[in-house]
Amino acid sequence: MKLIITVSAISVIIAFLITEWFLHEGLEDKPVLYWVTDPNPVREEQVDLFHKWLKKNNLPEIEMRLDTAQGNGQKRLIHGVSGVASDIISVGGSSDVPFFKQIGLLRNLDQAAASMGFDPSRTYPAVRPLIVNDEVQYAFPFSASNYYYWVNKKTFARYGLDPPPERWDFDTFEKLGKKFVEAANPPGKRREVFFANLTSYMRENTIFRRSLGLSIFNETLTTCILDDRRNVEVYNKIYKWIYVDHLFPSAADEASFTSGHGYGGFLFQLFNQGNYGMVIAGRWALIQFREFESMSLDTVEFPHGGFPNGIITSRCASIYAGSKHPQLAELFLSYLASEDYNMQIVDCADGLPSNPRYIQTDAFLRPPKYPNEWGIHEKFSKRALSISIARSVSPFVFVPTVQRLEKLMFEGFLNDFYTAEEASRLLEEKINARIQLNLKSHPELRAEYERRMVIQKKIDERRARDLPVPISWIDNTFHRRYYEAQGWLEQ
Amino acid sequence: MASATTQKHRLAVGLGFLTPNILGFLVFVFFPLIFSFVLAFSNWDLRLHNMFRDEPIQFVGLENFIRLFKDRDFWRYLGNTLFFMMAIPFSIIGSLIAAILLNQNMDGSSSRNFNLLLIGAVFIASISFLTICGLTGVSLTTVLTGIAGLILIGGVLGGTTVYRTLFYAPHFAAGVATFILWKKLYNPNAGPINQFLEHILDRLTLIVRALPQGSGTAGTVLLALLSWVLLFIGLRYLRQLWLEKEINTPGAFVVLFFVLLPVAVTYSWLEYRPVAIALIVGTVGLLIANGYMVLKQWRERDQYQHGNAIGSALMVSIGLMTLQFCLLGLAQVSYYLPSMAEDILNPPVWLADYYWAKPSLMIMGLWAAIGSNNMILYLAGLKNVPVELYEAADIDGAGKFQKFWHITWPQLTPVTFFIVIISVIGGLQGGFEMARTMTQGGPAGATTTLSYIIYNEGFESGGLGYASAIAWILFLLIFLVTIFNWKFASRYVND
Numbered sequence: 005m006k007l008i009i010t011v012s013a014i015s016v017i018i019a020f021l022i023t024e025w026f027l028h029e030g031l032e033d034k035p036v037l038y039w040v041t042d043p044n045p046v047r048e049e050q051v052d053l054f055h056k057w058l059k060k061n062n063l064p065e066i067e068m069r070l071d072t073a074q075g076n077g078q079k080r081l082i083h084g085v086s087g088v089a090s091d092i093i094s095v096g097g098s099s100d101v102p103f104f105k106q107i108g109l110l111r112n113l114d115q116a117a118a119s120m121g122f123d124p125s126r127t128y129p130a131v132r133p134l135i136v137n138d139e140v141q142y143a144f145p146f147s148a149s150n151y152y153y154w155v156n157k158k159t160f161a162r163y164g165l166d167p168p169p170e171r172w173d174f175d176t177f178e179k180l181g182k183k184f185v186e187a188a189n190p191p192g193k194r195r196e197v198f199f200a201n202l203t204s205y206m207r208e209n210t211i212f213r214r215s216l217g218l219s220i221f222n223e224t225l226t227t228c229i230l231d232d233r234r235n236v237e238v239y240n241k242i243y244k245w246i247y248v249d250h251l252f253p254s255a256a257d258e259a260s261f262t263s264g265h266g267y268g269g270f271l272f273q274l275f276n277q278g279n280y281g282m283v284i285a286g287r288w289a290l291i292q293f294r295e296f297e298s299m300s301l302d303t304v305e306f307p308h309g310g311f312p313n314g315i316i317t318s319r320c321a322s323i324y325a326g327s328k329h330p331q332l333a334e335l336f337l338s339y340l341a342s343e344d345y346n347m348q349i350v351d352c353a354d355g356l357p358s359n360p361r362y363i364q365t366d367a368f369l370r371p372p373k374y375p376n377e378w379g380i381h382e383k384f385s386k387r388a389l390s391i392s393i394a395r396s397v398s399p400f401v402f403v404p405t406v407q408r409l410e411k412l413m414f415e416g417f418l419n420d421f422y423t424a425e426e427a428s429r430l431l432e433e434k435i436n437a438r439i440q441l442n443l444k445s446h447p448e449l450r451a452e453y454e455r456r457m458v459i460q461k462k463i464d465e466r467r468a469r470d471l472p473v474p475i476s477w478i479d480n481t482f483h484r485r486y487y488e489a490q491g492w493l494e495q
Numbered sequence: 496m497a498s499a500t501t502q503k504h505r506l507a508v509g510l511g512f513l514t515p516n517i518l519g520f521l522v523f524v525f526f527p528l529i530f531s532f533v534l535a536f537s538n539w540d541l542r543l544h545n546m547f548r549d550e551p552i553q554f555v556g557l558e559n560f561i562r563l564f565k566d567r568d569f570w571r572y573l574g575n576t577l578f579f580m581m582a583i584p585f586s587i588i589g590s591l592i593a594a595i596l597l598n599q600n601m602d603g604s605s606s607r608n609f610n611l612l613l614i615g616a617v618f619i620a621s622i623s624f625l626t627i628c629g630l631t632g633v634s635l636t637t638v639l640t641g642i643a644g645l646i647l648i649g650g651v652l653g654g655t656t657v658y659r660t661l662f663y664a665p666h667f668a669a670g671v672a673t674f675i676l677w678k679k680l681y682n683p684n685a686g687p688i689n690q691f692l693e694h695i696l697d698r699l700t701l702i703v704r705a706l707p708q709g710s711g712t713a714g715t716v717l718l719a720l721l722s723w724v725l726l727f728i729g730l731r732y733l734r735q736l737w738l739e740k741e742i743n744t745p746g747a748f749v750v751l752f753f754v755l756l757p758v759a760v761t762y763s764w765l766e767y768r769p770v771a772i773a774l775i776v777g778t779v780g781l782l783i784a785n786g787y788m789v790l791k792q793w794r795e796r797d798q799y800q801h802g803n804a805i806g807s808a809l810m811v812s813i814g815l816m817t818l819q820f821c822l823l824g825l826a827q828v829s830y831y832l833p834s835m836a837e838d839i840l841n842p843p844v845w846l847a848d849y850y851w852a853k854p855s856l857m858i859m860g861l862w863a864a865i866g867s868n869n870m871i872l873y874l875a876g877l878k879n880v881p882v883e884l885y886e887a888a889d890i891d892g893a894g895k896f897q898k899f900w901h902i903t904w905p906q907l908t909p910v911t912f913f914i915v916i917i918s919v920i921g922g923l924q925g926g927f928e929m930a931r932t933m934t935q936g937g938p939a940g941a942t943t944t945l946s947y948i949i950y951n952e953g954f955e956s957g958g959l960g961y962a963s964a965i966a967w968i969l970f971l972l973i974f975l976v977t978i979f980n981w982k983f984a985s986r987y988v989n990d
Contacts, residue, residue, distance in 0.1 A: 078954040085545040107957065108547030194684065255938060256844035260684035325547050404955045415939035419849035441562075445538050445958075 034065045035329050037336065038090035040080060042319070043072040045291060046352045050146075050345070054336060057344050066332050077404065084109040084324065091327040092336055094146075095320050098134055098395040099403030101142050104322065110142040111323040116334040117141050122341040127358050130316045133394045133481050143320035144337045146345075147355030149286030150316045150384060150392040151207060153200060154293075157300040159278040163187035168282075170304050170383070174212075174241065177307030181251035184281050189250075194260075199251040200282040201271060202242075202258075206407050207284065207315060208306075209414065210395065212238040215308035219482040220406070220435075223463050223473075224456035225398040228406075228435035231428050237309075239417055239424035246418070255418075272296075286317075287384045290353035290377065298376055303383050305391070311486060316392035319355070356388055363388070394481045400439045400453060409434050467492070534963035535559060541957030559964035568940070569948070569965070575853065576944045580922035582857040584814040586864030587914055591907070593865050594873030595899075597659050608651045615651070618644025639687060659874075662866040674932040677859045681845035692842035703836035712767060714829030719770045722757065722822040723777050729754040729815045730785050733808065738792055742808050753812040757819035765823065767830045810915065846934055852941040856929050869914045876910035877903070916980050923973050945969050 041047055051068050058066060071090055074083060077100065083089040085107065093109070095101055104110050117123040122144045124132045135143040153168075160167050165187060168180055181199035188197035202208060210220065216234040221227065245251040253261075261274055272292045275283045276299065283289075293299050305312055321340060323333040339345050346357035350368045362368055363385035370378045397403055410431055417427035443450055459477050466473050472494040478484050487493050536554050543550040563569050622641045649657045665673060680686050703710075733750055736742045742750065758778045765771040845855040884902045893901070926944030930936050936943035936951075945965060953962035 078950075081541070081954055081957070085541055085547075087546050103957075106542040107545060255847035256683050259844065259847045260682060402956050408951070408955065411937070412940050415849075415937055419939050421849065421939055445540060446542065 034067050035332055036067045036069060037092060037329060037332055038069050038071055039092040039094070039321075039336070040071045040074050040083075040090035041092075041094035042075050044288075044354060046348075046354045047072065049352065050348060053344060053348050054339050057339050057342060058335070060344075063335060064332070066329075066335070068336070080104075081107070081109075084326075087326050089324045089326065091324055091329055091333045093322050093324050095143055095322050096317065098317060098397050099407075101134065101320070101322070102137055102397055102399060103402055103404075105137050105140075105142050109322075109325055111325050111327070111330055111333075113141045113144070113323065113334070113337070116337070117144065120334055120338040120341075122337045126341045127318075128316070128356075128360050128388055130388065130392050130394055130481075131318045133397075134318050135320055138399075143322040144340055145318040145320045145358040146340045147288065147349055147358060148316060148318045148388060149288055149355040150314050150388050151203075151284055151286050152306065152314055152384070152387065153282040153304045154275070154285055154289060155282050155302040155304055156275055156278065156280070157302055159188075159197075159281050160184070161300075162278060167302050168304050171312055172304070172307050174307050174309055178245070178249065178251070181245070182249055185250050188281075195250055195257065196279060198253045198257070198280055201275075201280050201284060202246070202252040203284045206410055208242060209235075209238055209410065211306045211313060211315060212241065212309065214313050214393070214482055214486070215306070215311045217311060217486060219396050219480055219486075220410075221396050221398050221480055222460055223478045223480050223483045224460040225396065225479045226400065226453060226456045226460055227439070228432045230435075231432040234309075235428045236424040239414065239427060243418060243424070286355050287353055287381065288355040290374075294353070294374065300376065301380060303380055305387070311489065312391050313482075313485075314387055314392045316388060316394055318358075356384060360385075360389065393485050396480045396482050398439070400442055400449060401435060402438075405438055406435055409438070531963045531966060534960050535967045536964075537960045539960040539963075541959060555960070559961050560968070562961065563964055563968060569945075571940065572943050572945055572948050575940075575942065576923060576926060576946075578853055579857060579860070579926055579944065580919065581813075581817045581820070582861050582864070583915075583918045583922055584810065584817055586861050587869065587911065587918065588814075589861060589865035590867065590869035590914070591873050591911075593662055593870045594877055595903075597655060597662060597870070598874060598877045599655075611647050611651045615644040615647030618647070662870060664866065665863045666867045670928050671932055673863065674859075674929055678846065678933055681855055683842070683844040683847065686845075688845075689842040696840040696842055700836045700840045703832050703840075706833070708833075711829050711831070711833040714832070715767050715770050715826045718822050718826035718829060719765075719774055722819045722826070723774060723781075725815055725819050725822070726754060726758065726778060727781055729812060730781055732811065734785055734789060736808055737789070746808070750808045750812045753809070753816045757816055757823055760820075761823040765827055765830075767826075770826065810911075847938065849938050849941045852934055852938060856926070856933065856942055859929065860925075864918075869918070872910050872914060873907065876907045880906040912980070916977055919976050919980070920973050923969060923976070 039047075039051070047070055051070060054068055055066075058064070074080065074090075075094065080089060080093055080100075081104075084093070084104065089109065093104070095104060095110075101110070113122075124136055124141060127135070127145050128148055131145055131148055135141055135145065155167050157167050163184065165180075165184060169176070172180075184199045185195070185197065189195045213219070213230075213235050216237065218229070218232055218234040220230055222229050242252070246254050261270065261279065271280075271283055272285075272289060274280055276293075276296045282304070293301065306314060321337055323330055323337070327333050340358055343362075346359050346362040347365075347367065349355065349357040350362055350365065351371070353371075356363060357368070363381075368385070369381050371381070395403070398406075413422065413427040413431040413434070416422045417424055422430065443453055456479065463473050463477055472492050473487065474494045475484060475487070478487060536556060536559070538553050538555050538558075542548065544552055618640055622637055622644065626637065646657075646661060680688050683689055730751075733742075733747060733754065737744070737747045755778065758774050762771050762775055765774070843851040843855075845851050880903060884906070885898060888898045888902055924946055926942070927946040927950060930942040930944060930947050931950075934942045936947050946969070949962050949965045949969070952958050952965065
């Protein structure tokens with residue numbers, strides 16, 4: 005027993021010393037920055053390039069280390085409030101920035117951004133709401149992503165079908181989809197080929213109802229307004245496309261696929277094999293697609309009910325308020341806005357470069373190594389500047405809560421627990437109840453809420469009389485674009 | 496006798512050794528416990544108070560608890576948690592059976608060993624042959640068959656130790672790894688469970704189609720009748736305990752609730768209405784008959800309290816309730832079976848289906864629980880049963896079942912009592928890891944338990960005060976159940 009205890013104690017001491025030797029910052033001859041982010045294969049290259057960029061610009065040497073194991077929301081939150089988060093935190097623009105900002109985890113970047121060249125003017129206008137909260141900048145994108153359908157042209161050709169058109173309405177989508185699944189799945193056998201995948205339900209729901217002119221929140225983001233016939237229509241449509249027409253796989257169909265691996269999970273392997281005619285992803289999917297043998301690709305928009313649109317998201321870098329080296333971390337954000345970094349994004353296809361200037365370059369539009377991709381990049385870049393809209397995020401309720409509630413209600417509907425009408429009504433009730441609860445526990449939000457409610461009343465009155473409204477009244481990212489497209493904005 | 500100084504010295508040394516443990520307990524258990532209790536009455540929210548924000552924390556009294564009780568989802572998730580706990584009686588029975596089997600002398604006769612070796616060798620040889628010829632359809636089935644062969648051979652060569660180790664394996668295997676493995680097993684298309692079920696269901700389809708018309712309804716009636724018989728047995732058992740003053744009147748009503756619950760619930764969903772009505776009428780009839788007998792025998796009731804068998808009564812009644820639910824569920828299936836067999840009978844899609852997700856996780860939990868610490872405890876308990884009792888029973892000519900029922904089971908009661916308490920506590924606290932890894936609490940919240948919602952409230956929206964309130968309600972529930980068990984069942988154990 006004594007021997008076991010002694011050996012254990014010695015092992016622990018040795019392990020401690022080894023850990024200290026390899027990881028302790030104090031043993032480095034230069035400061036160490038930590039970056040908690042997703043396990044994207046190109047992150048290592050980006051870190052290497054950062055080290056080179058520092059050298060090239062005669063900036064102080066910094067050792068940057070990646071932490072890809074702590075990237076999920078809860079871990080970042082727990083580490084953040086415990087004071088042990090990484091210096092650079094990767095944040096999903098729409099959900100994380102408002103939440104982390106409220107908690108106080110994020111550093112105000114206004115001054116540094118203006119002086120070091122990573123202010124919001126250096127990125128897409130549609131991305132601005134994702135990095136600026138209450139008129140303060142808290143993040144800068146290291147890539148932007150607009151999600152659309154990737155088309156595997158070989159799969160369509162296999163069944164003697166033409167690839168779908170770039171823009172299509174719901175009816176065309178349904179008609180072509182039915183034709184596709186009928187041709188791809190022999191009768192009497194289990195369906196293994198689907199027209200398209202179904203991502204986290206929120207994305208399709210959001211885009212489809214937006215195309216009918218409906219958003220999850222009203223113009224001032226004060227109230228959920230999903231108890232609406234247009235939401236019912238979208239729910240019923242998706243249900244039909246899953247269970248009647250089999251354009252999308254059901255949860256059981258998805259569970260039936262044996263999983264593969266690679267960046268983006270098994271979805272892209274199935275897409276390459278031909279189990280899906282189309283899959284939803286951003287330009288970043290090329291990181292994996294380029295691993296496959298020359299794919300014949302195209303990209304098309306989501307089907308629409310009158311207002312074509314898509315979602316733009318962004319992976320952003322924020323600086324942790326408790327960082328030991330905030331000034332050095334600012335250098336990293338400055339690097340994200342640099343030409344070196346943007347051109348690296350152009351080459352590796354990890355989404356769109358943060359600065360839209362680089363989506364006009366020849367290297368982006370016609371990458372010499374990948375002639376099969378020519379024409380595709382252009383579509384992504386055009387959409388980023390036209391129909392892509394950031395998510396509508398209410399400051400009065402958390403995005404993860406909203407997403408969880410919609411998933412709960414929508415799955416309840418798909419499992420015949422609720423009708424589409426009930427699911428819409430219950431969802432609206434639940435989200436609005438959460439808003440009220442939030443206002444109660446955070447009285448500091450009340451004044452802003454009341455102010456917006458007054459404006460909302462004015463908007464409703466004006467719209468009832470078919471009068472235009474000033475854009476400054478509208479906070480909802482979708483309504484700003486929708487009103488503009490409908491000509492409902494005051495000149 | 497040691498002097499006062501020596502005693503003080505010993506006390507100091509003892510405390511010195513205990514100090515690290517006490518400190519650890521105070522810092523990592525006691526303080527967080529008190530802290531979370533205080534939190535439950537506050538509006539602590541990460542957005543208000545953390546190392547970067549220092550807004551004053553307000554005590555909100557019972558507000559968090561009121562909000563909780565008003566939240567319909569809380570009751571739903573509590574229901575899910577309790578539903579999962581219906582697997583506990585089965586897991587205890589499974590552990591006991593496993594322990595009894597592993598307590599057997601495995602040094603069998605040479606002919607039995609030879610047979611087992613032969614079967615194992617055939618398994619491995621056939622799998623190897625199929626693999627070499629490239630004829631193995633599903634790799635997981637191949638692996639499982641190969642493992643079965645190896646286990647048989649290993650068991651013969653290594654004896655009881657090999658089997659005991661294998662049975663205990665689920666307990667020391669990493670949770671997440673086993674969850675992922677089960678996810679593969681539950682794969683609706685390529686999983687070995689459905690591959691196996693598909694063959695059976697194909698046959699069943701043919702059998703059902705060949706059955707005369709009305710067979711499904713007859714099956715429903717038969718199964719409902721069986722359930723009614725169980726109810727009859729339960730009520731008789733309950734009446735007996737009450738008459739013998741083994742349980743008191745309030746206790747009898749609690750047990751009665753569990754026994755009657757399946758019929759009451761089933762009435763609302765059993766599609767074949769004549770059977771549903773007959774069940775209700777039959778149950779009322781049974782209640783009246785029992786009530787009449789109780790009144791008739793009131794005076795014959797023992798004058799003195801003999802013991803308190805409420806723990807045992809509860810165990811039996813909850814077990815009966817679960818069995819009744821199973822039978823009545825099957826009755827419903829039987830009613831629909833002929834129309835379902837007109838098409839092909841498909842195996843369930845397990846985790847992807849709202850109604851199957853919970854049973855799927857329960858089956859997996861059952862597998863893990865059978866070879867867990869419960870089995871080890873039962874094994875230890877079995878070793879402590881005096882051999883003389885069995886020898887005396889042999890002399891009296893008792894059969895195997897009689898020996899089990901009159902010797903083994905009563906002798907194991909203290910162990911069972913401990914296992915029940917631990918399992919109930921574990922059941923109320925559990926479900927988080929499984930649901931998080933396998934279903935994300937879905938579909939449509941079907942596998943969301945109280946522990947899952949504590950995590951969501953605490954780390955999704957930062958509402959630590961509210962999350963603590965849920966945790967304390969959970970604690971209260973566990974505490975009450977444990978006290979109840981302790982108060983009533985422990986007396987029974989000691990008796």
